Amino acid sequence: VVPGFNSKELKANHRLAFKDAINTLVHSVIWLAIFPVWLLAKSPLQIHKKLVQALCECSDYFKELSEYKIQQIERDEKAADGTMDLMGPLVKASENTEDSKDPYLTKQEVIANAWILLFAGHETSGSITHYSILWLAIELSIQAQLQADIDDTVGERPWSTWTYENDLGRLYQSMIGAVINETLRLLPPIIDIPKIVRETPQSITWDGKTVSVPPTTIIHLSAVAVHRNPRYWPHSPSKVSAKKHDLDDWVPERWFASSVSPEVSDDDGKTDPSSFETAPRKLLVPPKGAYVPFSEGRVRVPGNEITAVLAVLFKTHSVELDVSTWASDEEVEAMSTRERRA
Numbered sequence: 619v620v621p622g623f624n625s626k627e628l629k630a631n632h633r634l635a636f637k638d639a640i641n642t643l644v645h646s647v648i649w650l651a652i653f654p655v656w657l658l659a660k661s662p663l664q665i666h667k668k669l670v671q672a673l674c675e676c677s678d679y680f681k682e683l684s685e686y687k688i689q690q691i692e693r694d695e696k697a698a699d700g701t702m703d704l705m706g707p708l709v710k711a712s713e714n715t716e717d718s719k720d721p722y723l724t725k726q727e728v729i730a731n732a733w734i735l736l737f738a739g740h741e742t743s744g745s746i747t748h749y750s751i752l753w754l755a756i757e758l759s760i761q762a763q764l765q766a767d768i769d770d771t772v773g774e775r776p777w778s779t780w781t782y783e784n785d786l787g788r789l790y791q792s793m794i795g796a797v798i799n800e801t802l803r804l805l806p807p808i809i810d811i812p813k814i815v816r817e818t819p820q821s822i823t824w825d826g827k828t829v830s831v832p833p834t835t836i837i838h839l840s841a842v843a844v845h846r847n848p849r850y851w852p853h854s855p856s857k858v859s860a861k862k863h864d865l866d867d868w869v870p871e872r873w874f875a876s877s878v879s880p881e882v883s884d885d886d887g888k889t890d891p892s893s894f895e896t897a898p899r900k901l902l903v904p905p906k907g908a909y910v911p912f913s914e915g916r917v918r919v920p921g922n923e924i925t926a927v928l929a930v931l932f933k934t935h936s937v938e939l940d941v942s943t944w945a946s947d948e949e950v951e952a953m954s955t956r957e958r959r960a
Contacts, residue, residue, distance in 0.1 A: 623683065634675045640736070642672035651810060680729045684709055708732060734808070734913060742807045746924055750801045753868050755937040760793065760870055765932050767792035777930045782922065790925045791900040796873035798924055799901065802911040803845045804868055811839040811913050841910050850908035873901045 621627045623636050634642070646669040649658060655673065658666045687709045708731050712723040723731070754761040771788050772780060780786070789795075815835045822829055831837070844850065846865040852875035853863040864872075931937075941950060950958065 623679070629682070631678060632675055634672065636676070636679045639672040639675040639679065642668055643676055646672075676733075677729070680732050681725075684725065684728050684732070743924060745805070745807065746798060746801055747927055749805055750797050750924070750928060751931075751937055753801065754797065754932075755939050757868070758938065760797070761932065761936065764793040764797060764928070765936070767794065768929050768933050772929070772933070777926075777933065780926075780929075786922045786925055789929050790921055793870060794925050794928050795901050795921065796870035797928070798921055799873050799909075800868055800870040803909065804866075806841040806845060806911040808910075808912055809840070809842050811841060811910060813837045813839065839910060844908055844910065847908070850905050852902065875902050 621629050621632075626635070628635065646665055649666060649669055650673070653661075653666075655670060659670045661667065687706055690706075708723065708728045712725065712728050754764065768789065771792060772785055790798075813836070815831050815833055815837075817833050819833055820831045822831060848863045848865060851865055852872050853865050854869075855862055856864040856867055858864075858867050945953075
């Protein structure tokens, strides 16, 4: 039992249970992308005060959970059956033994990674599913193609007979995967990815040149910017605006633009296509660093889980926007495509 996590009992330094602190943080986290914490702490607005309190509470909870996990490992205890232990591997990765030459995580890095894992799993699946369904309701032609791909892959078999090994990988490599990827490209769960150089300078290769980055330099990676950069993505003139590219538009078809994965040389000269799925690939693989919905590196997103949800839903159902308060079915049927978009 960890007070505040899985019990109603709270430690003296807490006023909120962990789930309440997380709930407050998730619903107000946008303020952290706009203002620094020190400014929010001085704000007279109640929403800012609650956000700062929730942020401090969550930080303390992560510290306590890491300490609890260290004690659990020292006692050689295992996590309860049926639970997913995310903190355990992070804590083990922070062990720095004298005979080990492997890199290790600092306590602060353990907590930082715990934050990433939490936000990657807490709201991501629901948000991706929500916006995917919304866009499919708007783009009915894409929805029809997605349903056709489902039928081609699983036929008339009921969902209860589908298997991870035989079906989910193939479903993901169809329009379902393109829809998920395109939704993540336009609406990445993590819009700003901070990185910091450790105590020694780090050399990186940028545009074919070697650049030395000084110690303690803080670098922010903008997922929104790189996801919409015409340099890295296949694009066409926009059909919904006057722009020369459609990278601000939701166009799942772009993920079928090439059967060959674009590759970019890594720092050591090796090629490494950026991907988070391992099934035989039909979808486009963006250049390394061009697609970072969660972070740079091999971080697995819940692609298979969302694939299963969308496949089960659209196997037997269709979704469209309810415009009954604005126009009748007959009026909608008589509209042109441009009028419907308006």
